[in-house]
Every structure is written in C-alpha cells, then in structure tokens.
Amino acid sequence: MSRHKRFPWFFSALLLLICFTGFVLLDTFVVPKTYSAIATNTTTEATSATESIEEASSEAAEAVITENSYQDDTMSITISTEQAADTTYYVADVQVESSDQLKTAFAEGTYGRNIKETTSSMAAANQAVLAINGDYYGFRDTGYVLRNGSLYRDTPEEDTDALVVDGDGNFSIVNQSEVSAETLLEEGASQVLSFGPALVEDGEIAVTSDEEVSQSMSSNPRSAIGQIGENHYIVIVSDGRTDESVGLSLYQLAEIFESKGATVAYNLDGGGSSTMVFNGQVVNTPVAGAKGDSGSERSVSDIIYF
Template sequence: MTPQHKPTRRPGRLRRAVIAGSVALTLSAGGATAWALDRFVVQHVAIADVSAYEASQNSAAGTTTADTAADAAATAITTDTSYSAGDTNISISTVTTGTGDSTVTYYVADVVLDDATTLQSAFANNSFGENITETTSAIAADNNAVFAINGDYYGFRDTGIVIRNGVVFRDEGARQGLAFYRDGTVKVYDETTTTADQLIADGVWNTLSFGPSLLDNGEVAAGIEDVEVDTNFGNHSIQGEQPRTAVGVIDGNHLVFVVVDGRSPGYSAGVTMTGLAEIMQGLGATTAYNIDGGGSSTMYFNGSLVNNPLGENKERGTSDILYIAG
C-alpha cells in the first residue's frame, strides 16, 4: 500500500523534533533556555499507566471500555484492502489526483462501527503527560490495533479538553474541539463554553483538541485558512499546502478518516486547509475536523504503514492515536 515512487528528498519544516537545537540557538543561556527545554523537550509524565488509570476510573463510574479540483480523468482511486469484524467494517483506498508537482496523494479509510466505543484512543508509552512521543505504528502495535491514525498531539500543549475512552485527562478549554459521543454522534464544539465533566455527563467518549472545523453542515467552513491552533514557542503555521489528517462524519457510527501526504513534489504536494475541506466534502462528510498534520500525518492498517510520510517512509513520533482494535 505504500507508494513505490521515491521523490527527491526535500527537507521538511523545522518541527518539534529539533526544538532542543533551536532553543539552544535562539534563546539566551540560563533560565530562558532551561524553561524552554523543560516545556517542550523534557518528558513530564502525569499518569504513568494509562490503562490502569482508565480501568479504575471506568470502574468507579460504573462503565466499561467496550486542491483537489483536478479533472476526474486525472484522478486515480484504488481500493487497497478492507477489514470486517462483526458489524465493524473498514475499507481503505488510495486517491491520486493532479499531475507533476501538483500531484496530490491521499488515503481514505471508510469506517462503519458496530458501536461508537469501538473507536478508541491510546497514548504514547501508555503514559499521559507532555512531550511523550512514540510512532503511530508503535502505539498501534502496543494496543493490538488493526487500524489507526495519529491523534491531536495533545502532549505538545498544556491546554484543551482531553477525554479519552470515557476518562477525563485534562480540562483546560481553549479552542474548537471535536467530541465523539457514546451514541455515535460526533460534534464540533467550543471548549471554552463547557467542562470535561459536563461532556462526560452528556455521553462523550473521546475528544480531540486541534482544529479547525472544516465543514459546517456539509459546506466548507469560513475563515479556515486563518486559524492558528497554537501561538506558543516551537509552533509552526498550519496554513499552505501541507500533509494533513482529518476526521469526517457521514452518518451515525459511519466515519471517514483521511491522511494526505505532502512536501514531496511529483508524489504529493499536500493540500491547503480549504483543499482538505473539499476532499472531506467530496467523500460525503457533513462534519469534518482537522487534526495534527505535517510529519505526524500517519495511517496504519493491519500491521503496516499505509501512507508515505513526507515521501520518506519514515514516521515522526506523536503523543496519541485513534484506533480500532483487531
């Protein structure tokens, strides 16, 4: 499923993996450097065994964890593989559109769940905290996942509402979030107008805190090219043609996940935020939400990497995934 074409390697943007070097070069010695290293590089483990913590919380609560407008002639769609278990079905396709340096390659997972709680989340190293990373494939393997995508990289920031598998891990509302409910409903919401406890009471199973929302009632959301998810040190713009990951809602318990490869001219240039919204719209989603992209954009299926991150077949570590266990 991984594309065989290997384009000329192109350096990616400086990202979190080189923050330590950036800090040493850009900040004055002493307290400022120590603060930045501590905030963005040093691991801070708040919960060392997430599985045990979730089990204890669920037990206490009495619950169980149960620029794509190219001509159609220039678009190639290949269904790579599928998976079925009971009423859960996963179908993965590769889509290539455009030509030359405008070529875009993306991967679509059409997922029908038997139950909303079948879609779960897992943290890198089974730990919750800041700057804890592991590749999507490694986290997926640790959790016996048949399918996984990268999450929202919650560990790069200390804000946002983080609810995973029905358990609250953080309650610091800051931006547009995405909430997956136990009844199969998925909604974009304003984190600053509610609390994690209220969301749990309303039946929320998982949340993502990144954004922006891409579609409003099936229409491309206004202003999505101007959104800044983070403004803190070490963050980079999410605008322009980039690798992307998005989640879309087609119907109750019917989701679509998209990973767009990018920064690899001739193989995949990436897409703008509007381009990503149009992809989701074309797939029939009525609600869609952008999550962490760039080198983090990863899709995993049945033991293998599906996409080709940055055209180098090399994953970058992330802090969390969404997955379906095999």
C-alpha cells in the same frame, strides 16, 4: 568596584542564566512527566484490556483481509488511494458494529508531557486494525484532553474548535470558550480532541478558502476524521511537501469530506505527524521537516484507532 572584580560576577550570572534556560528547555521539551486523570465518567462501560485483546485476536482469526480492506463480523474497512490538487491522499471508509470500537490511546499508554511513540508502535500495542495520529496534545499546555471516558486536561484552548465523540459514537463540534470539559464529561462524552478547526458541520464546509492552522503553509500533509452516519466513519490522510504531492489546504480537505458524505469532519495534527497505519503497515508517506524530506514516522502523543 574595579573592572576585574566585576567580571567574575558577570560570568557567574551568565552561567546561572544558561543553566536555568537549559533546565527550562529540558523540562518543557525533553523530560517525560506522567499525570493522572482528573475525572472519569463512571457510566461509560470500558472493556478490560484482557477482553479487548481476546476479542481482537478472535476477530482477526475470522477476518477477511486484503492489502486495502478488512472485514469481520463487527467491522468493515476499505482504503482507497485518490488524487486531487496535485496530491495523493488515502481514504479509509470505516463501519463498525459498536461505538466502543472507536478508541484513542496515549503513547506508552500514559498521559503526560514529552511521552511520545510512533503511530505504528501505538497501533501495534493496542492491536489496532486502522490507526491515525491524534491531536498531539503533548505539544501544548492547553486544549481539552478527554479520552475513553476519562478527563485529563480541562484547560481550554480559547476560541478553538474541539471534536466531541459521545457515548453513541456520534461526532459534534464545540467551541472550548463556550463549554467546559467537565460539562462535556457529565453529558457523556467519551472522547474530546483539541486541534481543529472543524472542516464540515451539518454536512456543509465549515472553513474558508484562506483559513489555516496558526502559521502553517496552505498546502500540507493532513490528517482528519469525519462521520458519515451511525457507526460509519471516514478517515483521510494526505501526503504533502514532496515533488509528488504538494499537500492540501484545509478547504480542499473539507471539500473531499463533503463529497464523501461526511456530516461532521475535524482536522487533526498534520505535517510530519500525519500517519495512517492499516494492518501494521504505514499507508502514506510521512515527511520529516518543513521541506518535505522523506523520513520515518514522527513520534507523537496519541492516536485514534479502530
């Protein structure tokens, strides 16, 4: 075959490859897709959306609210701004009357791929007093996703810690290679988040000084949640990647949780995702990009809120 006859076939094949690659990238990272829960714990008592809104409105009317605190008959939240390792971080001490007040939510109220909202938007939609970004489940195809008593994804992230919140609101850490999501649901888990690693277990630091998430830098903006006691939680979000705040390592973050009395603490998605919202206001300084350019919130898949 002559050179002139080969060229049309070559360019046709190249065009087909480009189109296919573009389709795959769009399908993976852009096109929204929704999915349904694959199993639900029928013993979990879920409050209806209408009741939740009515309760939240009633409590908000009676609440005593300041710039850094919230107090009503069922919930107390105090936020402090602290410094360590050339980093500013924000600590929310949360005590609730019922474990049902610790909840999670999906962007646009929907589980799926490429469905994202800012943490503040999700917080507003769910009338959250305090909210932080979750595990950004939509960025991965593996890792258990069990939220508010419903199981959405049972594909494990091998050898990765998951945070389990049981029906009484108590935290525990499991290795996804050792227990199935279906088993966790049957045992009464109300939430399972998959990012990690565990920072504190049984009141002791569970990470080493050189441990990190994948290829992340050792100093980063961080988001994490822990439990101190029955219905008593601690949420920490740190700034990072800026001249004012370097960021924390996992070990430094674990040290803070340990010093605050956490019995269990778990690392969530960090970096540009790290966001704390209190009474409708973003508390921390989110960053855009690896170099720490100050920017607006990153849109993420999910939140944890009270």
